Amino acid sequence: MNNLPRPVLEAIGLTKSFDGEKVLDDLHLRVGEGEIVCLLGANGAGKTTTINLFLGFLTPCSGEAKVLGLSVRDELNKTRALLGYVAEIVALYPSLTGRENFNFFHSLSGAAPLDEFELSELLSKLDFPLDALNKPVAQYSKGMRQKIGLAIAIAKKAKAILLDEPLSGLDPKAANDLVHVLKTVSAGGVALLISSHDIFRAKQLANRVVIMAAGRLKAEIEISSMSASELEELYLKHIAATH
């Protein structure tokens, strides 16, 4: 028990309903320092709701989301300061360059400014092509936008990064690159909570996989204990049971 990493993200009985319909039901979850936990489930399983509850964009009906022991509900600004967020399609300003976008969001985070060397080093670590940094984001691929999003989160020195469907829509090489990048980020001690549909990438990426269906946690699996095909079988079994 003492070997468990310090918890960065904790969901304690998180429940959320919209118009009387439960979209998340009594979720208990914990993501420690340097851990990658993947929320696996179909659309409507409650993955994005979980991320939104940690970000404080939604208020739980019951239960509590915590970041480094701080309640999101009570200490919203402090917990947001500890988190990074990368959406499925990273929202950046298309007419601004990657550098300008990075500088804008980085300045808002209140973190110390990065010099040219630090920025280059950070982006190189994320496999971002540096020659594209001064091009408008309108010319960027989805993968490049995600790397800028990740760079913003890392530069902010986020203790945990929440990634909503980061792998969907990426070509195999870009997805593989991103997996590699995320593992590098996690190795720096950052907790990653990732929502995904992709069983095989989840297996490749995560330390743990949480299967969700209809707002409930169906299974929590240490990834090292299971093969990809076993994981797929288990996932399909839970999905089928829900339907």
Add this chain to the structure above:
Amino acid sequence: MTKHLEILKVVSRKDRLELIRDYRMVVLIILILMLALASIVNSYERLGRYSVDRAIATQQERQSWLSQGDRDPHSAAHFAQWTFRPLVPTSMLDPFAIDYAGTAIWLEAHARNPAAVRPVESRASSLDVGQLSIGWILQALGPVLAFLLGSGVISKEKQNGTLRLMIANGIVPQAVFIAKLQSLFFTIVLIVSPIFIVGLIAVFNVPTDFTLDSAIRFSLWVLFHVAWLGLAVCLAVAVSALTGTQARSVMILLSIWAIAVLLIPRAISGTAEVLYPTPSGAQFWAQVRSDINNGINNSGDRKQREEALERALFAKYNVASRDELPISFRGAVLDANERFGNTVFEKHYLALEDIYSQQRSLMRFGGLFTPFISLQNISAALAGSDNHHLNHFNAQAETERQRVVNALNRDLVLHSVGKSNYTADENLWASFEVFEPVNMPVIEAVRGIVIDVIIMFTWLCIVIFILVRAKTRLSNEFGQ
């Protein structure tokens, strides 16, 4: 405070970068600036020409008055002269009523003439597409600029997800809201500041006296227009925060603009004309002529009035014939007719002014439906081009007309006894000093627009209330 300033700086810099890379907005801004600068040049040239023409014409009028030679004083009263309205330098900012109300009055005996020399009559085209003054550009196009630039400040960020990323990054929604509001306001002020600067240079250099009064007028005029743009900015940000997409914000804001700037002012001015119809020129003068010829309410025609005057004079001087009178009977008749005419003109001009006043009251009441009307009233008053200023000039001109005509008639009464061909000479003409009407002081102009200022302030409070509600709703949307 430092953190807020830092956020404001970062958000403003980003918004300005986006703005200058949006060529549509850049073109729009350049067009509005060019339009404004062209209108300043045009107004400057017009006011400058008017000032020079006024000085020359006044001198010529004086010269021809002095050199009219020996003549019957009453004939001199008919000889008459033009008097020209002095314009304050700021009138070039918003020459609204001047173009329609005229700039000169023909002062003559027996007739109180309305102001003439109206620039609208000199226009080459009969298609009046509205006057392009910098006042109009700031009042009508300023909000369009604020609405187009402001419609997306929050809604577009919401729509694209960048607001979510900003907030997830640790900035609170209220801070985004306030930074966006301030950033847009400063951007708009920055865009229009060349208009104010060039306007000030033009007002300062126009060949009329730039006095402290003009400086106060200009400062207040700028202040109210900045407040108007601030009101438009507040509304744009509030609507942008309350809607989910930029397209919807634009649609709502442009609808508000069309209703407030185009529809309501025209509807109210049309209603005023229907409720309080202005008589046509022909009707007005027919009524005046009828009263002069037949007496007020048919109380007696010219002959009856002359007979009554004769009886009164015979009784006063205890004489039995006109020849025995110690004064010129003809002069006394002319004097009496003049006084009677003044009473008739007073009656009809007062009635006309009453109609105008009712129309203006209704228009002023229209400010309750759109602050655009209140701003127009404030602008014209500070520019010195509203009806209040015109009436101030008209009253001075009428007093002068009566003074000159009465003095000429008095000379005739006193000096033409027993002389059938009495003539006065240049000594009499020179005894009249050059008439120099003065402009209304700014304090009096401000007194006339207190209600408009209150209405505009009320609108500002209403919009700020909406703004606060929008800010609260935005915070709630993001869990705060």
